[in-house]
Amino acid sequence: MRFMVIVKASKESETGQPPSEKMLIEMGKFNEELIKAGVMLSGEGLLASSNGFRVKFSGAKRSVVDGPFTETKELVAGFWVWQTKSRDEALQWAKKIPFEEGEVEIRKIAEAEDFEPVIKTQEGAETLAKEAAFRAQAKH
Numbered sequence: 653m654r655f656m657v658i659v660k661a662s663k664e665s666e667t668g669q670p671p672s673e674k675m676l677i678e679m680g681k682f683n684e685e686l687i688k689a690g691v692m693l694s695g696e697g698l699l700a701s702s703n704g705f706r707v708k709f710s711g712a713k714r715s716v717v718d719g720p721f722t723e724t725k726e727l728v729a730g731f732w733v734w735q736t737k738s739r740d741e742a743l744q745w746a747k748k749i750p751f752e753e754g755e756v757e758i759r760k761i762a763e764a765e766d767f768e769p770v771i772k773t774q775e776g777a778e779t780l781a782k783e784a785a786f787r788a789q790a791k792h
Contacts, residue, residue, distance in 0.1 A: 653737065653761075654693065654733060654735050654761040654763070655733070655735075655736065655759065655760055656733055656734075656761055657732040657734060657756050658731050658759065659729045659732075659754070659756050660729060660754060660756065661700075662724065662729065665700065665729040666700050666724055668699065668702065675750070678750040681750075683695060685748075692732060692734060693734065693735055695731065695732035698728060698729055700719075701719035704719040705718045706719075742758055743758070764780055764784040767780060
């Protein structure tokens with residue numbers, strides 16, 4: 653099972669202030685532990701929302717809104733993608749994250765088989781098969 657671990661933004665991360673050296677060292681050790689265990693597939697920190705933008709969709713219309721965005725509780729400061737055998741294993745790893753404060757949200761990543769119940773046509777089945785092949789190819 654793959655999970656995305658979403659690190660919620662804070663007022664501090666939104667100021668553009670980087671983590672302390674101590675936190676960077678602790679996170680480096682934690683990431684190394686994840687990698688050695690074969691859990692971590694990827695992980696990145698994100699810059700403040702002032703460096704980002706949003707694209708809004710309404711029918712054929714597209715509009716762009718530049719950051720910063722004011723609702724800190726809705727923002728993401730970073731993420732990991734983990735592969736674990738179960739939800740419980742992901743939870744156990746999450747409890748080891750060396751944060752003193754903050755919050756992470758953990759969501760299962762949808763796999764091709766999660767969409768099988770909605771596939772009713774040959775074209776849908778072919779699309780699903782192509783998507784699975786793309787994902788397998790991207791892993792190499």
